[in-house]
Amino acid sequence: QKVTHSLCNQFMESRACLSRATTCFKVEKIKETSVFRSTTTQGERFTFTRMAQQPLLSLPEFHNVSTGALVVTEPLNFWGGARVKPKDTKNSEPVYEPATGRVLCDMIPCGEEEVDEAIKSAHSAYLKWSKLSGMERARIMLEAARIIRERRDEIARAEVANNGKSITEAQVDIDVAWQCIEYYAGIAPTLSGQHIQLPGGSFAYTRREPLGVCVGIGAWNYPFQIAAWKSAPALACGNAMVFKPSPMTPVTAVMLAEIYKEAGVPDGLFNVVQGGAETGGLLCHHPMVAKVSFTGSVPTGKKVMEMAAKGVKQVTLELGGKSPLIIFKDCELENAIKGALMANFLTQGEVCCNGTRVFVQREIMPQFLEEVVKRTKVISVGDPMCEETRMGALISKPHMEKVLGFIKQAKEQGAKVLCGGERFVPSDPKLKDGYFVSPCVLDNCRDDMTCVKEEIFGPVMSVLPFDTEDEVLQRANNTTFGLASGVFTRDIARAHRVAENLQAGTCYINNYNVGPVEVPFGGYKMSGFGRENGQVTIEYYSQLKTVVVEMGDVESFF
Numbered sequence: 001q002k003v004t005h006s007l008c009n010q011f012m013e014s015r016a017c018l019s020r021a022t023t024c025f026k027v028e029k030i031k032e033t034s035v036f037r038s039t040t041t042q043g044e045r046f047t048f049t050r051m052a053q054q055p056l057l058s059l060p061e062f063h064n065v066s067t068g069a070l071v072v073t074e075p076l077n078f079w080g081g082a083r084v085k086p087k088d089t090k091n092s093e094p095v096y097e098p099a100t101g102r103v104l105c106d107m108i109p110c111g112e113e114e115v116d117e118a119i120k121s122a123h124s125a126y127l128k129w130s131k132l133s134g135m136e137r138a139r140i141m142l143e144a145a146r147i148i149r150e151r152r153d154e155i156a157r158a159e160v161a162n163n164g165k166s167i168t169e170a171q172v173d174i175d176v177a178w179q180c181i182e183y184y185a186g187i188a189p190t191l192s193g194q195h196i197q198l199p200g201g202s203f204a205y206t207r208r209e210p211l212g213v214c215v216g217i218g219a220w221n222y223p224f225q226i227a228a229w230k231s232a233p234a235l236a237c238g239n240a241m242v243f244k245p246s247p248m249t250p251v252t253a254v255m256l257a258e259i260y261k262e263a264g265v266p267d268g269l270f271n272v273v274q275g276g277a278e279t280g281g282l283l284c285h286h287p288m289v290a291k292v293s294f295t296g297s298v299p300t301g302k303k304v305m306e307m308a309a310k311g312v313k314q315v316t317l318e319l320g321g322k323s324p325l326i327i328f329k330d331c332e333l334e335n336a337i338k339g340a341l342m343a344n345f346l347t348q349g350e351v352c353c354n355g356t357r358v359f360v361q362r363e364i365m366p367q368f369l370e371e372v373v374k375r376t377k378v379i380s381v382g383d384p385m386c387e388e389t390r391m392g393a394l395i396s397k398p399h400m401e402k403v404l405g406f407i408k409q410a411k412e413q414g415a416k417v418l419c420g421g422e423r424f425v426p427s428d429p430k431l432k433d434g435y436f437v438s439p440c441v442l443d444n445c446r447d448d449m450t451c452v453k454e455e456i457f458g459p460v461m462s463v464l465p466f467d468t469e470d471e472v473l474q475r476a477n478n479t480t481f482g483l484a485s486g487v488f489t490r491d492i493a494r495a496h497r498v499a500e501n502l503q504a505g506t507c508y509i510n511n512y513n514v515g516p517v518e519v520p521f522g523g524y525k526m527s528g529f530g531r532e533n534g535q536v537t538i539e540y541y542s543q544l545k546t547v548v549v550e551m552g553d554v555e556s557f558f
């Protein structure tokens with residue numbers, strides 16, 4: 001009864017959020033175990049299964065888990081509606097818990113046969129899913145969103161163990177994931193075409209149709225959220241998905257697969273294959289794949305685009321950045337300082353859209369630096385599972401060394417370290433081998449320095465003085481990247497003029513790194529193309545069919 005009640009609530013919520021929802025739902029449990037029938041005012045439309053009171057297979061082991069305690073033993077592949085054991089363990093790689101340096105599990109890559117199985121399983125699910133109405137898809141997606149909300153803390157803890165970010169941030173990431181699924185559930189029933197009148201009563205209409213099997217390839221910085229950002233619009237449009245997480249963060253994507261299954265998607269609709277470059281290549285080349293949505297670095301994005309081009313597959317590329325944040329002297333300084341911290345230190349600085357080139361108008365540079373350094377010094381770095389921690393551990397030892405190498409090179413090139421920039425060893429002995437770096441502010445930076453030109457992907461803010469608007473715009477745009485940008489000013493005309501002239505997919509005015517799911521996100525220039533989130537993403541997961549209808553006789557030239 002409790003389950004039925006909660007499903008009803010969910011469906012009533014769905015009514016409120018679906019713009020064309022005029023139908024009333026009645027949900028009844030028709031078998032003791034797991035089968036539910038949803039009935040609309042137009043009669044029974046769809047029956048779906050849900051393991052109602054049964055806990056998810058894997059999740060209880062994450063409940064209340066502390067740093068150093070999690071052991072992942074279940075297989076991390078998922079297709080055909082179940083976890084799948086790897087066929088061959090010979091190329092396995094250790095997966096580390098960043099906060100302790102301890103091995104969390106093994107990542108065992110999928111080979112050709114496994115990738116083929118996953119894609120075929122996706123294709124058979126696509127044939128069923130694509131025939132459902134948007135309302136029917138929405139109902140199941142809303143249920144998935146509800147389960148994620150219910151399991152938020154367990155998923156967040158698993159994310160922290162695998163990624164190293166603070167629990168506070170991980171919880172927000174999981175919230176963004178269910179919001180994304182809920183948002184696209186709301187859009188699914190609104191997908192529609194156009195009706196075009198033609199002479200003599202003839203007409204044409206357009207249909208927005210799914211693409212088929214879509215591949216999602218993810219980066220390690222937002223493992224669960226990226227899986228949701230890709231799967232939610234894909235599923236809303238009627239596609240199936242095979243998702244490959246980063247080999248460094250294989251743990252949480254399979255939880256999403258289990259949640260979709262529990263919500264009632266057909267077996268095979270959302271699948272997870274583990275692996276690195278080779279498995280990614282197999283996915284991109286597979287003839288049954290219609291689209292690849294990729295999140296990662298520019299060099300890998302180029303390879304993905306090349307592979308997809310061979311099969312004329314659609315591609316979305318969400319790549320790296322080196323975004324400018326411009327702070328004018330007329331800004332509200334308190335907000336600008338907070339904005340600069342948000343632009344640089346979320347997820348240990350491992351955020352694609354971070355505003356790592358902070359241009360500060362010369363007149364306010366001393367106040368800005370004094371305050372930003374003061375606040376950076378007190379960021380609490382340490383055990384990412386603790387509520388009070390604000391910065392966790394970097395993803396891996398090699399990555400930590402790379403970040404420290406950038407800081408060393410910055411000093412050699414003339415930058416002045418105002419704070420941080422060193423390996424940090426927390427006092428808790430279990431964290432002694434963790435990959436912690438103290439957040440760093442670099443002064444005396446110049447545009448030609450490596451730390452100002454290249455994506456560091458660590459907690460390093462480079463501060464640069466400027467004098468005029470024209471000058472700073474020219475310098476801000478002098479990069480091959482174009483993911484994001486930001487401006488702090490009280491001058492409303494200046495704010496919009498600067499936003500217009502910055503070459504980037506996003507411009508934040510008087511804030512930074514806010515990412516509501518209703519708002520499109522993606523890059524200009526070498527930061528990629530296509531968008532995630534927002535209504536526009538529907539266009540990247542669907543295709544338009546034109547149907548032309550003749551109402552008279554055929555006029556032939558022959």
Ligand SMILES: NC(=O)c1ccc[n+]([C@@H]2O[C@H](COP(=O)([O-])OP(=O)(O)OC[C@H]3O[C@@H](n4cnc5c(N)ncnc54)[C@H](O)[C@@H]3O)[C@@H](O)[C@H]2O)c1
Pocket residue numbers: 217218219220221222244245246247275276277278279280281284295296297298299300301303304317318319320321351352353455457483523
């Ligand atoms: N724009 C965005 O939305 C966004 C979001 C997060 C991260 N990023 C970017 O991602 C980068 C960091 O992530 P990363 O180190 O995981 O990136 P990466 O390019 O090394 O790997 C990304 C993914 O691609 C896979 N891959 C590697 N080689 C491949 C190949 N030849 N064919 C197919 N797949 C292949 C990896 O296994 C991984 O799943 C940064 O540059 C960051 O800015 C961008």
Ligand SMILES: C[N+](C)(C)CCCC=O
Pocket residue numbers: 221222346350351352353513514515
């Ligand atoms: C910080 N945001 C806005 C959530 C974007 C995260 C995606 C990029 O790494």
